[in-house]
Amino acid sequence: MAKSTKKNAKPAAPRKRTGKATLKAAPLRVDRADFIAGASPAVLDRLWTVVMQRRNANPDLSHSARLLSRGTAKVAQKFGEEAVECLIEAVAGNRAALIGESADVLYHLIVLWVAGGIEPVDVWAELERREGVSGIVEKASRPSASVVGTRKIP
Numbered sequence: 001m002a003k004s005t006k007k008n009a010k011p012a013a014p015r016k017r018t019g020k021a022t023l024k025a026a027p028l029r030v031d032r033a034d035f036i037a038g039a040s041p042a043v044l045d046r047l048w049t050v051v052m053q054r055r056n057a058n059p060d061l062s063h064s065a066r067l068l069s070r071g072t073a074k075v076a077q078k079f080g081e082e083a084v085e086c087l088i089e090a091v092a093g094n095r096a097a098l099i100g101e102s103a104d105v106l107y108h109l110i111v112l113w114v115a116g117g118i119e120p121v122d123v124w125a126e127l128e129r130r131e132g133v134s135g136i137v138e139k140a141s142r143p144s145a146s147v148v149g150t151r152k153i154p
Contacts, residue, residue: 044106044120051114064111072115079108 051064059066067075086101113120130138 044110047107048110048113048120051110055114064114067108067111068115072112075108075112075115079105079112082108 051068054062054064055068057065059069067078082101082104086098086105089097089101110120113123
């Protein structure tokens with residue numbers, strides 16, 4: 001199936017302004033032609049399940065088990081390396097490499113979730129909670145790093 005191009009892509013619906021400080025984004029329009037047969041975001045849930053199943057596997061036979069056996073700090077380091085590689089390809093404008101590196105980032109993020117005891121549904125729920133809220137408003141509503149005990153740089 002052919003991918004849509006700028007010529008035949010559907011225009012994005014305009015954002016609807018409300019009287020509040022929040023904006024509700026228009027529903028995402030996805031053409032079936034934009035998906036490779038059978039591909040969907042559900043692959044992330046399936047990947048998480050596979051990583052969970054392999055977390056106690058033989059590290060000599062499973063990359064996921066090897067990463068997890070090295071501890072959360074090593075998993076986080078690997079995730080960071082993959083994220084930087086993804087950024088490099090984005091800046092270079094290398095679409096094919098950006099797709100591949102994006103897949104690596106998502107895989108390593110899922111391994112990080114498993115290391116941290118996080119299930120995809122936890123993240124999906126947080127995204128849904130934020131849906132339709134301006135990013136500026138949402139970020140301003142978060143407690144300061146000192147209140148929640150994170151180590152973020154202000």
